[in-house]
Amino acid sequence: MKKILLVEDDKSIITNLSEFLTNEGFSVRNAEGQTRALELIGEEEFDLVLLDVSLADGNGFAVCSAIKSEHNTPVIFLTASGDEYSTVTGFELGADDYISKPFRPRELVLRIKNILRLTGGSGTVTKLGDVLVDTVKGTASRNGSDLYLSALEYRLLLVFLNNRGAVLSRNQLLEAIWDIAGEFVNDNTLTVYIKRLREKIEEDPQNPKIIKTVRGLGYKVDL
Amino acid sequence: MKKILLVEDDKSIITNLSEFLTNEGFSVRNAEGQTRALELIGEEEFDLVLLDVSLADGNGFAVCSAIKSEHNTPVIFLTASGDEYSTVTGFELGADDYISKPFRPRELVLRIKNILRLTGGSGTVTKLGDVLVDTVKGTASRNGSDLYLSALEYRLLLVFLNNRGAVLSRNQLLEAIWDIAGEFVNDNTLTVYIKRLREKIEEDPQNPKIIKTVRGLGYKVDL
DNA sequence: CTGTCTGGTGAAAGACTATTTAAAAGAAAA
DNA sequence: TTTTCTTTTAAATAGTCTTTCACCAGACAG
Numbered sequence: 001m002k003k004i005l006l007v008e009d010d011k012s013i014i015t016n017l018s019e020f021l022t023n024e025g026f027s028v029r030n031a032e033g034q035t036r037a038l039e040l041i042g043e044e045e046f047d048l049v050l051l052d053v054s055l056a057d058g059n060g061f062a063v064c065s066a067i068k069s070e071h072n073t074p075v076i077f078l079t080a081s082g083d084e085y086s087t088v089t090g091f092e093l094g095a096d097d098y099i100s101k102p103f104r105p106r107e108l109v110l111r112i113k114n115i116l117r118l119t120g121g122s123g124t125v126t127k128l129g130d131v132l133v134d135t136v137k138g139t140a141s142r143n144g145s146d147l148y149l150s151a152l153e154y155r156l157l158l159v160f161l162n163n164r165g166a167v168l169s170r171n172q173l174l175e176a177i178w179d180i181a182g183e184f185v186n187d188n189t190l191t192v193y194i195k196r197l198r199e200k201i202e203e204d205p206q207n208p209k210i211i212k213t214v215r216g217l218g219y220k221v222d223l
Numbered sequence: 224m225k226k227i228l229l230v231e232d233d234k235s236i237i238t239n240l241s242e243f244l245t246n247e248g249f250s251v252r253n254a255e256g257q258t259r260a261l262e263l264i265g266e267e268e269f270d271l272v273l274l275d276v277s278l279a280d281g282n283g284f285a286v287c288s289a290i291k292s293e294h295n296t297p298v299i300f301l302t303a304s305g306d307e308y309s310t311v312t313g314f315e316l317g318a319d320d321y322i323s324k325p326f327r328p329r330e331l332v333l334r335i336k337n338i339l340r341l342t343g344g345s346g347t348v349t350k351l352g353d354v355l356v357d358t359v360k361g362t363a364s365r366n367g368s369d370l371y372l373s374a375l376e377y378r379l380l381l382v383f384l385n386n387r388g389a390v391l392s393r394n395q396l397l398e399a400i401w402d403i404a405g406e407f408v409n410d411n412t413l414t415v416y417i418k419r420l421r422e423k424i425e426e427d428p429q430n431p432k433i434i435k436t437v438r439g440l441g442y443k444v445d446l
Numbered sequence: 447c448t449g450t451c452t453g454g455t456g457a458a459a460g461a462c463t464a465t466t467t468a469a470a471a472g473a474a475a476a
Numbered sequence: 477t478t479t480t481c482t483t484t485t486a487a488a489t490a491g492t493c494t495t496t497c498a499c500c501a502g503a504c505a506g
Contacts, residue, residue, distance in 0.1 A: 095337075096337070097320070097337070098333075098334075110314045110321075111321075115341075118341045118342065136388065136389045136390070137388055137389060137390060137443065137445065138389075138390030138437050138441075138443065150438070150439060150492085150494085151438060151439020151463095151493080152493080153493095154439070154440070185496095186495065186496055186497085188454095188495090188496075189494075189495055189496075191452095191454065192454085192455085192456095192494090192495080192496090193494090195453095195455070206454095213453070213454095215453075216452075373481080373483080375482080408484075408485095409484065409485055409486085411464090411484090411485075411486080412483075412485075414464065414465070414466090415466090415483090415484080416483090417464090417465090418464095418465070418466070429465095436463095436464070436465095438463070438464075438492075439463080439493080
């Protein structure tokens with residue numbers, strides 16, 4: 001199910017659109033202002049953002065820039081009719097479509113589906129706390145800035161990603177990454193890599209929030 | 224220069240739009256009816272089609288279907304305002320955008336540019352930084368002057384082009400280009416080709432901006 | 447409280463990867 | 477055939493990643 005973020009401060013629009021989009025099979029979240037929108041974008045991964053240009057706490061352009069600089073979630077602008085300036089600026093900031101109020105919800109849905117089709121779903125990004133991993137690009141980032149992970153660090157991260165919630169024993173991890181049967185790698189190598197990875201992805205590596213140690217059993221990522 | 228086909232039977236719109244779009248740097252051809260449109264599409268390659276829904280000799284949907292089934296040239300529908308049915312059908316037939324009359328030419332241009340961007344330049348010419356690749360002619364150029372790529376160099380470039388943004392492992396690349404299963408080519412062959420390609424397409428081959436190395440994972444083009 | 451075990455840390459040797467250069471082998475054109 | 481261009485292989489180099497080792501810290505059992 002596609003997740004849509006609706007950034008809009010007109011309550012009646014929120015209510016109507018939310019309902020309509022939900023009925024159309026989308027999962028919708030609302031943000032009533034710029035600040036809240038940026039917060040949510042940092043926390044969750046959306047498939048598409050509907051962005052009102054004129055927000056009470058500032059126009060939507062800042063939000064659009066923020067989105068486009070970090071993720072490349074598609075953005076559709078909602079603007080007051082006749083506001084040509086918005087159209088221009090919106091597209092220049094990388095908006096993917098634009099629809100002017102008042103619009104028929106039905107048309108909006110069509111535009112949403114269309115944009116999702118054109119931008120190719122882009123469902124390769126996974127989130128781990130504030131860390132974003134793009135398995136197609138082979139990159140990981142935190143708060144928008146790239147994490148420079150070595151090949152093994154990256155592979156280790158992927159193993160955790162594919163086994164969220166599960167406790168992985170040292171042996172499992174060793175096998176998953178140093179898979180050459182019979183070949184032995186010093187068990188501590190893993191420990192060292194856990195440390196390195198934590199240093200790069202954790203806010204406070206001494207108190208890891210992402211990769212937790214389960215003493216006697218192994219490690220797990222539970223987010 | 225992008226070639227646009229304008230399918231429209233209202234003479235005044237033809238005149239106005241043609242002039243406006245030409246001024247914006249597009250090359251425009253007109254077709255006053257369905258029949259003529261289909262003819263032109265068969266003869267020439269367009270980068271984008273502007274399609275009026277209500278044509279004297281039948282609605283534009285047939286034209287849209289024809290375009291989408293053969294080429295995948297992007298299509299923007301022009302419809303009478305309030306004609307919701309058209310919107311729905313148009314998108315379902317694979318239209319890429321839709322604008323209702325009366326519209327501001329300026330907005331149309333924005334939508335055109337936007338769609339051209341989203342559909343990846345569509346046509347046959349792709350841009351990679353300052354390198355232009357024409358997949359029909361099988362040529363590449365930089366700053367207007369031709370690049371003389373060998374067959375393998377060109378194929379390598381195409382593989383990157385078709386997988387923009389994605390990290391491609393050495394093996395993937397080897398398979399894509401030296402695809403004979405089981406046959407071994409020295410792994411370094413690839414490295415050498417990367418170097419040669421970089422030497423030809425990069426401004427500063429030592430600091431590649433187009434083909435980036437992702438140590439331990441492979442290479443990628445991310446532009 | 448003490449000893450042992452598990453996991454964390456820092457630093458250094460050397461293993462590996464990617465790059466580069468050069469040249470041999472192969473194909474196509476003259 | 478000779479010439480020229482393309483493709484492949486090989487060997488040297490630079491830099492970074494990986495692995496190991498020695499040591500530290502805290503948990504837990506006796």
